[in-house]
Each structure stands twice: as structure tokens, then as C-alpha cells.
Amino acid sequence: MPYVMTVDQISSRQRRDAVPAAITAMATRFPHAKTTRTVGDEFQALFVADPMSVVDAILMLMREGSWHVGIGIGPVEEPVPDDLRAARGPAFLAARQAVEEAKERSNHLQLVATPPAAEEGVDAEVLLELLLTLRARRSDAGWAAAELADAGLTQAAIGTELGISRQAVNQRLQAAQWALDARSRPVAARLLARTEQITTGGIAP
Template identity: 40%
Template sequence: MFVITADQVGSRRGRDQASELIGRLEAAAGDRLLLPPDQTAGDEIQAITDSADSALALTLEATRDGHWSVGLGIGDVRMPLPDAVRKASGPAFIAARDAVDAAKRAEGRIALRSGHAATAARAEHVEALLRLLVLLRHRRTQPGWEVVDLARAGRPQKEIATLLDITPAAVSARLKAALWRAEDAAVPAIAALLADLDAASVETSEDASST
């Protein structure tokens, strides 16, 4: 299981962005969320999914604007699930708590933790790659995001040029500078590593319960 915990940066000095992030997370993961994202304590948001692809999508969405410290926890969750994510518990939630605390001091404000000691070292390796992807996205300019978002929505480059009132060559240049193809290549690779880490956590739990 994957638990995402996000804590708003500088919430005492700015407006509460919790409801806005919840909406974005719902759009990013859709029906792969096991429970609706929830505001748990103050300005903190939690979400849970059993999909590595969705966990990565949630993490990237929450880290996109740099306004949130984001922790991704991987591990077991106590079943059956309650009716709200704030009532759920288990090693994945503890791992996400440790991760968000670490994220507050980390580059990119992102951290990953495993709920099992046996997979902690592997989690550090995946975290390093995940942080690189987040930092790549943080270097993207607003004009870069404009063309990337439109391209991901399926708009042809000529149409993007018309919508933004720029030349097709400018669209191509912005996409290249945004490194969007590098991101698209990295996303499935990192999602696969997250899935492997989750599977290893399940195996660790099963081995522990059988002894």
C-alpha cells in the first residue's frame, strides 16, 4: 500500500490550500484512491492507494508547485479500511509520517520511507531517483508547464501554438527546455521500482507472519 502525507509549507503566513490540493489529487488518481483524500490535522493532507502508478501521480501532483512537503510511505495498512483516511493506520501511515518530516528538510521537499526495515535500503535508492524527477520538474518554467500540460492533454503542437499565440518552433523549444520527454521516460521506470518495493514489503510481512 502507498500512503501520501502532505504538509503545507508556511501555512501560517499564507492561505489554506488544502481543499485545492485535495481536488488536484482526486483528479490525478481518480478511482485508484482507496479512500477520498482527507485533511487530517491543520493543513495536512493524506491519501491512500494500492497502485504504484497512482502513488507516483499523487506525489508528483503534490510536489508540483513547491507549496507542500510530501512524504510517501510504503507498507501494510490495517484492514478493513475505515470510512475516512484520517482514521486508518498501519506501518505505511507511520512510514508516511516519517517521510513528510524528512521532506521538510530535503531538497525538493520530498521523501520516501518503507514501513519495513528489511526494505529500507532499497527505499533510499528509489527515493534518490524520485527526488531527481521532482527537482527536474521544479526547474520547469511557467511557460514550460503551459506547453507540457497542453501536450499531455493531447493537443498537437500547431494547435498549442495557436492557443498560446506563439510559433510552432517556440512550442518545440519550450517542450525541449521543459525536458518533458525525459520525465515521460522516467515516470514508468520509477513507478515500476515503487511497485517492486511494495511487493517486497508484502513478502517481508508474509515471511514475518509465518515465523
């Protein structure tokens, strides 16, 4: 299941180089993904399985507000070299197209799937955009509660951690749309998986 992510730093000439820290964060959280700095303030990542990790990586990077993120879904030529700069295949071309298009979009995200899965790719992208919109509205307090909930803590444990009542935790999670976010992420992953299966001939469109 190849998913290629091409990521380019926003306003890189006015900001310090954030690529090394981003690659370290990617390697720590997604150790099974191959990640390589490519050219300038840009890096690529290849996920060969687990579309949920692709969703989580997109959301992690987009939260920083520092990146144009392009996702390419399609076949790749095998064997894939350790250095992604030498890798080839339609998915890499799609990711290049996607990141260039992301630079023209207000949310800095674009997904491109190779035929015959273009429509399915749009479906996945729309849900990802909705998730980003939900998260953009979160307050710092909402993020603090949501991150602990994502880690599996109960509302009582979150309250203890944050020094607030369980009722206040519930209010923060509701305001952060945490439950909807948590339900939507697996749906986005399933849409990515279906898109990938169509592009690589695993299932019919």
C-alpha cells in the same frame, strides 16, 4: 498495493488554509484514492493501486511549492476505514516518519519504505528527486507546452493552441526536458511498485 501519502502545509501559520483545495484537487484527479484531512494543516491519501497515480500526485503537489510530502510504503491493516485517521499499519507509520523528515529537506519530499525494501525505496526517491529537479528548471512557457504535450496534443496542435510555430514548440519542449520527464515517470512508478511488492512480501528483495 498500498501507498500512504502524508502531506503537511509549509508555513501554514503565515498562509491561508490550502488543505480543502488540495483535497478537492486530489479527489478530482485521483478518484480511486482515499483522502482525509487529519490534523491541523495536514491530510493523508491512500493509494491501493496504480503507482503511476502516486507519481503524478507527488509531482502535482510538489509543483505548488506549498507542501511537505511524505510517502510511506508498506503493509496496512485491513479493512481500511473510510476515515484514514482510524487506519493502521506500517505504511502509515512510515508516512508519518517521512513527512517529518521532509520538513528538514530542501526539496520537501521524503519516501520511507518498511523493511526489507529500504534500499529500493531510496532508489525510487532518487528518481523522483531528479524529476523534481528537472521540473524546477522549467519556464512558464515550457510548462505551457509540456502540459499540452502531456495531454496528448501533437506539436502542430500545441503550436496552434499557443500561437507559435511548430519549431518553437519543439524548442520549448526540449528546454523543458519534456521527453526525458515523460520517459522517467513510468520508471519511477515501476520502482515504487517493486518497493511495495517487497514490503508486502509479493517478491523477494
